[in-house]
Amino acid sequence: MGVIDTDRDWCAIADAFPYFGVITEERYKNPSAEDLKEFFATGQNEIAAFLARSERIFGPFEPKSALDFGCGVGRLLIPLAKLAGNATGVDVSDKMLSLARKHAKDAGVSVTLTKSIPADQTFDWVNSHVVLQHISPRRGYSIIHDLWDALAPGGLLVLHITTFRDKAHLGDLLGNDSIVGYDGERAINYSKVDDQIRGILMYDYDLSHVFANMPMANGCPLYLEKVDHAGHHGFRIYVRKRPPVAQNRAVAFDPTVIEDAPKNTSDSAIRTIAAKVGTRVGLLRRGADLIRQALSLSFLFRK
Ligand SMILES: C[S@@+](CC[C@H](N)C(=O)[O-])C[C@H]1O[C@@H](n2cnc3c(N)ncnc32)[C@H](O)[C@@H]1O
Numbered sequence: 153m154g155v156i157d158t159d160r161d162w163c164a165i166a167d168a169f170p171y172f173g174v175i176t177e178e179r180y181k182n183p184s185a186e187d188l189k190e191f192f193a194t195g196q197n198e199i200a201a202f203l204a205r206s207e208r209i210f211g212p213f214e215p216k217s218a219l220d221f222g223c224g225v226g227r228l229l230i231p232l233a234k235l236a237g238n239a240t241g242v243d244v245s246d247k248m249l250s251l252a253r254k255h256a257k258d259a260g261v262s263v264t265l266t267k268s269i270p271a272d273q274t275f276d277w278v279n280s281h282v283v284l285q286h287i288s289p290r291r292g293y294s295i296i297h298d299l300w301d302a303l304a305p306g307g308l309l310v311l312h313i314t315t316f317r318d319k320a321h322l323g324d325l326l327g328n329d330s331i332v333g334y335d336g337e338r339a340i341n342y343s344k345v346d347d348q349i350r351g352i353l354m355y356d357y358d359l360s361h362v363f364a365n366m367p368m369a370n371g372c373p374l375y376l377e378k379v380d381h382a383g384h385h386g387f388r389i390y391v392r393k394r395p396p397v398a399q400n401r402a403v404a405f406d407p408t409v410i411e412d413a414p415k416n417t418s419d420s421a422i423r424t425i426a427a428k429v430g431t432r433v434g435l436l437r438r439g440a441d442l443i444r445q446a447l448s449l450s451f452l453f454r455k
Pocket residue numbers: 158159162163166173174175195221222223224225226227228242243244245248280281282283286287
């Protein structure tokens with residue numbers, strides 16, 4: 153059995169109820185002007201909160217470009233464009249893209265809209281929120297890889313990932329009016345029956361596979377913020393991409409650095425040094441051990 157075509161579902165959802173597809177509150181099926189104001193205010197607040205949290209963790213950040221994967225009608229794309237001066241929105245649905253274009257124009261911000269992640273460009277801020285949970289992980293992991301590649305050195309990735317549901321959420325699965333989906337791997341996705349749309353499928357990701365698709369050759373601290381999306385639990389991952397590997401490797405094995413880490417160095421001191429030189433703790437320890445071994449051997453030979 154093949155993977156369910158969630159792209160087709162999203163085009164249908166967007167054609168029927170674009171705003172409700174983003175925030176599943178009844179009023180967003182036919183939103184008034186006032187409803188839309190509140191709808192877009194949620195995006196402004198979320199981007200402000202993501203930025204504030206990122207700055208608390210990693211320090212000041214002034215992005216000059218941004219990418220929003222699964223941008224929908226532009227709820228997060230517009231505040232990202234305000235912040236960075238311009239932003240690129242990627243979405244599978246033509247309807248979502250045309251609404252995002254209209255709302256960005258109304259807001260007076262500059263956006264580029266496309267159906268795929270640009271392969272030849274990198275961005276200071278790469279964002280994706282409440283999107284991957286609707287895409288089969290088998291496809292999603294490679295999308296994460298592409299998003300990581302699209303992140304500029306020094307850039308910030310804010311990525312929402314779902315990993316499990318609680319009873320409140322799984323309650324829907326047991327109702328009389330549910331469709332249970334099977335994507336060829338796991339019978340974990342499901343949708344509520346709706347008269348006009350097939351439904352919104354939900355998936356759980358494995359965090360270790362997520363990280364495996366963010367190749368951090370020189371290590372980057374990851375910050376996980378717990379997210380409970382109506383009983384569908386997961387994380388927002390915040391990570392700043394370190395500059396190219398070659399530079400850091402050279403510094404990590406510089407003997408002056410290793411001298412900073414004598415045998416009795418505490419774990420916290422090792423972590424501080426690792427952060428200072430931009431390498432992983434394990435790498436630094438291995439390097440230090442090798443040099444120590446070499447030194448003790450040469451000592452034996454001298455004897
Ligand atoms: C729940 S909405 C979230 C929209 C936006 N991120 C927000 O928070 O306002 C999910 C969006 O992901 C888009 N989407 C779903 N599958 C996609 C895919 N394979 N590639 C790009 N966008 C996709 C949908 O069309 C929809 O606009």
